[in-house]
Amino acid sequence: MNIVNTPIDGLRILEPKIFKDLRGRFVKTFNNDFFKEHKIEIEIKESYYSISHKDVIRGMHFQIPPYDHIKLVYVPFGKIVDVVLDIRKGSPTYKKFFKIELSADNGKVLIIPKGLAHGFKSLQNNTNVTYMQTTCYSPEADKGIRFDSFGFDWECDNPKVSDRDLSFKTLDEFDSPFVFGDNQ
Numbered sequence: 001m002n003i004v005n006t007p008i009d010g011l012r013i014l015e016p017k018i019f020k021d022l023r024g025r026f027v028k029t030f031n032n033d034f035f036k037e038h039k040i041e042i043e044i045k046e047s048y049y050s051i052s053h054k055d056v057i058r059g060m061h062f063q064i065p066p067y068d069h070i071k072l073v074y075v076p077f078g079k080i081v082d083v084v085l086d087i088r089k090g091s092p093t094y095k096k097f098f099k100i101e102l103s104a105d106n107g108k109v110l111i112i113p114k115g116l117a118h119g120f121k122s123l124q125n126n127t128n129v130t131y132m133q134t135t136c137y138s139p140e141a142d143k144g145i146r147f148d149s150f151g152f153d154w155e156c157d158n159p160k161v162s163d164r165d166l167s168f169k170t171l172d173e174f175d176s177p178f179v180f181g182d183n184q
C-alpha cells in the first residue's frame, strides 16, 4: 500500500498492492492502522456501490455539514474517469478540479476529503463503483452541482444522466457552505 498526494489539499490516492495468482486477484482497499500512520483518522460508517453503463455520468455530489464526510472510492469492476471539484471557499484550489482513472486494473482508491464534490463517467458497461464513507446517507444533506458547469471536458456527446443531476445549480450559482480549514 502506498499513499500519494495530489495538488488538491487533503485529496489522496491509495495505491494498493495487487496480488495476482492463478485464481485471479486480491486487493485490500482499507486498513485502519495504515491510514492512521498516514494521519487519516477515520471511522467508516457506510459502504455502497453503483453499477453503470458506458457513458453514464453521475455527479457532482456531496453532503453538506453536519453530514459531510470523507469518502473513499474505488472500482472493483470496469473503468471510470473520476472527477473531484474543490468547493471549499478559501482553498488554494477553490473551483479547481482533479481527474483520475480508477479501474479494476489499477485498483486505486481515491480518498476524498470534506468539501469536494465528486462525480464520474463510466468508460465501460457494468462498471462497479464502490464507496466507503464516514457519515451515513442523509437525503436532506445530499446535494450537487451541475456536472457540466465547472469547465471539465467529459469527452462524451450523449451522456446518460439522471433527472436529479440535471436539476442541480451550476458551480457559480451554488453558495458553498464549505470553508477551507474548517472541520477537516
Ligand SMILES: Cc1cn([C@H]2C[C@H](O)[C@@H](COP(=O)(O)OP(=O)(O)O[C@H]3O[C@@H](C)C(=O)[C@@H](O)[C@H]3O)O2)c(=O)[nH]c1=O
Pocket (backbone or CB within 6 Å): 048, 050, 058, 059, 060, 061, 062, 118, 119, 120, 131, 137, 162, 164
Ligand atoms: C447515495 C445514496 C442514494 N440513495 C438512494 C437515492 C436514490 O433513490 C437512489 C440513487 O441515488 P443517486 O441517484 O443519488 O445515486 P448516485 O448518482 O449513484 O449517487 C452517488 O453518486 C456519486 C457521484 C457519489 O459521489 C456518491 O456519493 C453518490 O452520491 O438511491 C440511498 O438510499 N442511499 C445513498 O447513500
